[in-house]
Amino acid sequence: MKRKRWLSTVVVMAVVISLCLGGCSVGASSTVSSTRMVTNSEGVEIEIPAQITKAAPAIGAFAQMTEIVGGPGMISAAATDNISDYFKTVFPDYLESNSNNYDTGSIEGVIASGTQVVYGPDSVYSDEQVAQLDQAKIPFVAINNIKNVEGMCESFKIIGEIFGEDGVKKAQDFVDYYQGNIEKAEKLTAKVDPANKVTIMSLRYAGGAYSTINGQDICNEYFESAGGINVAKDYTNTTSGTGLSVNTEQIVAWNPQVIMAFTKSAKDAILSDPTLADVAAVKNQKVYVCPYGVYNWSVRSGEGAMLPLWLGTIMYPDLFADTDMKQVVSDFFKSYYGYDISPEEIMIVLAGSSK
Incomplete structure (x- = not known):
């Protein structure tokens, strides 16, 4: 009789413990926040x-x-x-x-x-x-804060935070890549004599008018990291869209050795403009269209991470002889977009024609 009573007690205790554990488990789950x-x-x-x-x-x-x-x-x-x-x-x-x-x-x-x-x-x-x-x-x-490289890196990290732990890791990985390319370009051009640095400017063309960017634009950081001197760095004038209006007389006075055009149509306009014929970049056929993948590289774009390397290859081809931009683009698209870009697409991106 005592044995039966003891067994019953054991069974009851086991049930109570089981219910308690189940209740505790439910209670713990209910305390997990649905927000952060x-x-x-x-x-x-x-x-x-x-x-x-x-x-x-x-x-x-x-x-x-x-x-x-x-x-x-x-x-x-x-x-x-x-x-x-x-x-x-x-x-x-x-x-x-x-x-x-x-x-x-x-x-x-x-x-x-x-x-x-x-x-x-x-x-x-x-x-x-x-x-x-x-x-x-x-x-x-x-x-x-999306006006400079530091701000862009911060933006990536905030967006990473929005997507949680995995997003944070991906954002940091991309920031490391982004800053790494800038450091690589700076290292390759570190010994260039300031007197021999290539002069460059960004030039857009729309509605029959030109516009450029000064030292406040993120692209100026890319120019300088690749060893270039932005001739319009200290320029101020009225804005034209996202740029600063500039006339041909000023462009001639600056006489940049390289011009980075925003689009193919802008490049064509620059090269065919008789008032710019004596500009070094035009005379030597060193007018290039900024690359464009899913977004233009020269603005607040993740693909801007590749721009310092591309700029280096056009301004200092000897110093950047080991930089294969086709491979850079291929690796970028695979690593950060999860996309196997074809050789034909790479050429289109580097020509700024993928828009």
């Missing part, structure tokens, strides 16, 4: 969902960054005017994740897309639009 905090570029902490699978990069360059650090299938809305056909070729997942072509310029579209978080410069949205996002419980993470 990320810090925007202004140092403000923003609460976002713990796991992000639907994101809306507010500008074109951030769509490219999202594919690099967030991985495929994460973009639910984008700045669609800046999403090229080649972007869709390289990232076919985008056609599925944003199959309805939701544009970040439309708050209604962002909400309809099921987006969990939006990120980009404050200037993209008005206070009213940010309030609309807030009302829809969609956090906006401001990323404003």
